[in-house]
Amino acid sequence: MKKIQQNLKVILLGGLGEVGRNMMLLDWQGKILICDMGFRMPEEDMPGIDYIVPNASYLKGKEKNILGVVFTHGHYDHIGAIPYLIEKIWHPGLEFFASPLTRGIILRRQDDFPNLPKLNIAEVKDGSKVRLGPFKIEFFRQNHNIPDNLGLFIETPIGNILHTSDFKFDPAPVNDKPTNFQKLQSFGKRRILLLLSDSTGAEETNHSLSEKTIEKNLEEIFQYAPGRIIAATFASLINRIQQIISLSEKYDRKVCVEGYSMKANVEISKILGYIKSKKGTFIKAKEIGNYPESKITVLCTGAQGEGSAILMRIASKEHPYIRLKKGDSVILSSSVIPGNERTVQMLKDDILRHGVRVFHYKMMDIHAGGHAQKEELKEMIKIMSPRFFLPIHGQYSMLVAHSELAQEMGIPEKNIIVAENGQIINLSQKKIFVEKKTAPSNYVMVDGLGIGDVGEVVLRDRQMLARDGMFVIVAVIDKTTGKVKGSPDIISRGFVYLRESKELLRDTRRKVIEIIHHATGSGGAVNWSYVKDEIRNKIGQFLFSKTQRRPMILPVVIEV
Incomplete structure (x- = not known):
């Protein structure tokens, strides 16, 4: 007689030992729940590669057993791989669940891929409950730097799992409500078997900055800027975009939004009510010349020094309507993603050559990460008091730092797993362990329309050609x-x-x-x-x- 699997399998296909490419599977007796499908940006030694996505080979032949896909929030490191993986997991009737903003961003992006299957995405909110086979999922609101970010409380046949999503505890968020500690405590009282917690800020001391502090510092720049303000940030930082729009209105400035993804996200957020603005605030780039320079804010992408982004085109005099000049102030309102340091430095140098003032997060607090730091992470562990702990979302050193925090908070070392992508973690009520067998988790590279057709050999050839x-x-x-x-x-x-x-x-x-x-x-x-x-x-x-x-x-x- 065939033995029935009594362990829940937890498999992370990405997001461990790296920042981005987040995708997790929960497998109970062959019934599979997917959480997030994100991508990450290529490394500097990957010429021609656009994105890196998770390897979904583990799901081959199991498509009909996929119960559904749940998304935590609308950042591309959690939703960006959907167009590249959807055909590998697709079966008619496959259900997707996302908050209104996340749903809007996913569907807007799917418009760029008209040949892919149409997605049936059900809208979920704080407090929504969904049953998918053996899994009962309750969604709850978490502060991050994008609205509509949801953590997951998952009831399984062996016990309760809590997935924090990316989060921070913000007492004074912008465009959002403060953390609901009462709700978190109610989950903690329901006995958490396994806590999966965001590790991105695990090496940072104290508490993350509140968005209110950022707003105060941004206002200082708006108060004293003599000319145009060009503010660059991530297109997905909806809260920061709202701050810049509100400050522009307060100081009687018109706002010009530039950049394909920035325009798309602002449009979706306005429709859903996450970005609020007065009538007549927004203008087109070609209308900038009709207003005094002290009355203009340009909101654009490119704070990471991306070659094709708007800020780089402005800095290199390739933008048809915007040229940098003395008196302008450029705000880089995002931290530097590891690996982008050199390109960001070159961008700053190019901007400064125009005689422009540059403000960045190392000069003053004009960017707050959306991730909990040591004190908040310890607080989350204390509230949930889980039996087992699995740090997720972060470089290996971040996962280790987070595991050390968990030990400080009284979780025994044997109950903590610092895992690698592709390891199959077995969870029961009594123990947690890693199987010898692994799921494929190597990089799948996206180059143009090709997904996975650029392997190690092709990449090595490109590196060789680039070098010699x-x-x-x-x-x-x-x-x-x-x-x-x-x-x-x-x-x-x-x-x-x-x-x-x-x-x-x-x-x-x-x-x-x-x-x-x-x-x-x-x-x-x-x-x-x-x-x-x-x-x-x-x-x-x-x-x-x-x-x-x-x-x-x-x-x-x-x-x-």
Whole structure:
């Protein structure tokens, strides 16, 4: 008789040991609940890659067992992978659950992918309850830096699980209500078997900044700015966008919203009532010249130094209507995502060359992260008092720091799992452990319309081309004699400038002829694959000895 699985499986396909790509599965006896489907941005050594998404191979053949997908909030590290993974999990009748703003952002983005299945997204709010097979989910409001952020209280056959979502405890949030501690305490009283908690701020001391503090500091800039204010932030930071709009109205400034994603999110948020503005506040970029410079605010994307974003186009004089000039103030209202430090520094330098003032979060508190820091995380653990603890959402060092906080709060080390993506965590009422078997969790890279077709080999080739260039050798061989006709052609891209390397090219041609004649000299049938390998290897060694560089060598042999 087949043994029935009595453990709940918790599998994180992303979000562990990294910031972004959040996706979690809960699997009870083959019935699967998915939480979030996010992407992350590529690393600097991933040329041409647009995004990295979770690997959904574990779900292959199990599509009909997927009960539904729940989303915590509308940031792309939690919803961005939907268009790239939806066909891998799709079955007719698959249900999705999201708050109004999250739903609006998902559906707006799906418009860019008209060939994908239409999503049936049910709207949920603070207090909504949903039953999906063995899982009963209650959604509850959590403060973050986007409205409509929901944590999850999940009743399962073995006990209660609480997923905090990204969160912070903010006593004075903007555009939101303060944390409902009464509600959190009521969950804690219902005995939490497993707490899954956001770790992004686990290495930061004390308490996260309140949005009210940010507003006060932003107001100082608005009060004294002599000319235009150009405020750059993430398109998904709806609360910050609202602050900038409100301050612009207070100081009698018109607001020009620039950037595709920024415009789309502002439009959705206005329809849903999350962004409020007076009539006549918004103007188009081409109308900026009709108003005094002291009456203009430009709200745009690009605080991370992204090449295609609006702020970079303004800084590099490529924007059709906006040129930076002395008297302008540029606000970078976001912290720097790890890995973007160099591009942000270059952006700041470019802006400052225009004689413009730049305000950023290291100068004054004009950005607050949306993530709880040490004191808040300890408070959450204290309120929930869980039997088992699993830190999620963060680099490995953040997960470890969070696990140490949990031990400080009295959770035994054996009841804490610091997991890696793809590990299958087994949970019962009495114990928690990691299976030897793992789910595939390697990077799936998105490049243009291709999803997963750029693997490690292609990426390595791109890195090699970016580092040392390529060297193409074209040799024409006489079929009857096996001798090289004329001189081999050489094409170099990103390796050496041909006109200035004539001696190197002459020696390379001589070497190619030698290699081919040696390989074909015995007469009889010639293995041209072997000849190409010989050219690739020996010319590679030769060029390295002369230049200390290793270009990608592509030999082309043509028989005539």
